[in-house]
Each structure stands twice: as structure tokens, then as C-alpha cells.
Amino acid sequence: MVQFNKEKITELNTGYVKEHHLQQKIDAKKKRGLYRRLAAFMVVFSFFAFMLISTITSQMVSLEDKGKQEKHLKAKLEQTKNKKSQLKDEVHKLKDVDYIGEIARRDYFMSKKGETVFKVPGSSSD
Template sequence: MVQRHDKVTALNESYVTQEKKKQERAHRRKQGLVRRLTVFGVLVVIMFTFMVATLTSQAALIAEKKEEKQAVEQRLEEIKAEKAQLSDEVNKLQDPDYIGEVARRDYNMSKPGETIFKLPDSKEESR
């Protein structure tokens, strides 16, 4: 059997204190590293959140602008069609026969010796 000694001899105290100090420094460095990494991680998460929010808002803005562009393009087509119709009307107004027809129809004017008869509208006839 192994015999136990009641007396324990102390190791070199300066060596033990140096090792304890080394362990404490290593522990403090590790804690500092963990703190720095935590702060860095939080900053990365904040930046990532900011970037995602910015991209989301920009995507919504782009979609809104596309809808607005489509509406403006549709309005442009309507205006072009109206311009073509008005240009056609201007060309027709250069023709004296067309001017006479419009004057008779809209202003109830007549040529000399001509009699105008106003007929009831088709809605009034159905009553």
C-alpha cells in the first residue's frame, strides 16, 4: 500500500504565483476577446439589419415607380390618340364641305332656300 504523508511540501512559491498570474492574464484576455467579439457581432447584426431595411424600402420604391411609369405611359398613349384625333379634326376643318356639315348639324344653320326639320331623338320615340 501507498503511504500517505501528512506533510505536504510546498512547491516553489514564486513559480506558483507566476503561473497563477499567467492563468489570470489568459483568462482576462479571453474575456476581453469574448467582449470584443460580442460587440463586433452586435455591430454586424445592426449593419445587416440596416442594409436589409434599406434594400426593402428601395425595392418597394422601385415597384411604386414602375407602377407610376406604367400609368404615365398609358396616359401618354391616350394623349397620342387624342392628338391624332385632333389633328384629323384640324385637317377636316380645312375642307369647306365639312365646315358646312358641322354648321348645319351643331348650329342649325342652313343654306339659302334649305329648310331644317328637327326629328325627335330615338329615346323619345320609344315612349
């Protein structure tokens, strides 16, 4: 095998060789510029992707909280409607004289004329 001594080889200084070296330098600069632009683009893209993902995540959490709150409020509304119905029935009953008399005898131990009230030990009014 023949080995060449690089110190003995001289390079041609023709216009073509100089132009070729210049073109290689320009291509290397273009390649570095391309890599820098791509890196900058990736940083910007990553930033916007992070912001988008974080916004979507926070909105999903917010929607989930609103859904739970809606269920809670619907249950509370149903309870309120039931209580309203009970109170309307109570108002309707309180217009009846016999019902008022029954409550007065039960809660306040009142009696009609000629009626005797007995309290049994161990029984409670409620």
C-alpha cells in the same frame, strides 16, 4: 473509497505553481476580453447589417413605385398621342368647307338656301 479532507491538503508554494495560477488568471482575462470584443463586433456588425437591409428594402420599394409611375405615364403618353392624332384629323377636316357646313347644319340647325330643316322629336343632336 478514500476521501480526502481538503483542509488537510496544503498547496505547494513553488514558483511553478504561482506561475501556473498567474497564467490561468491571464488566460481567463484574455478569454473575457475576447468575448467582449466579439460581442462588440457583433453589435457593430448587426447595426451595419440592419442599415444595409433597410436601405436595400427602401430602394426596392422606391423602384417598385417608380415602375408603377412609369407604367401610368406611358399609358397617359399613349392617350395623349391618340388625342393628338384625333385633333390633327379634326384640324384637317375643319379646313374642308363641306365638313364645316355639315357641322353648322347638325349643331346649329343652319340650312342652305332652299333647304328646310326638320327636327324630329326624340332625336338628339349628340
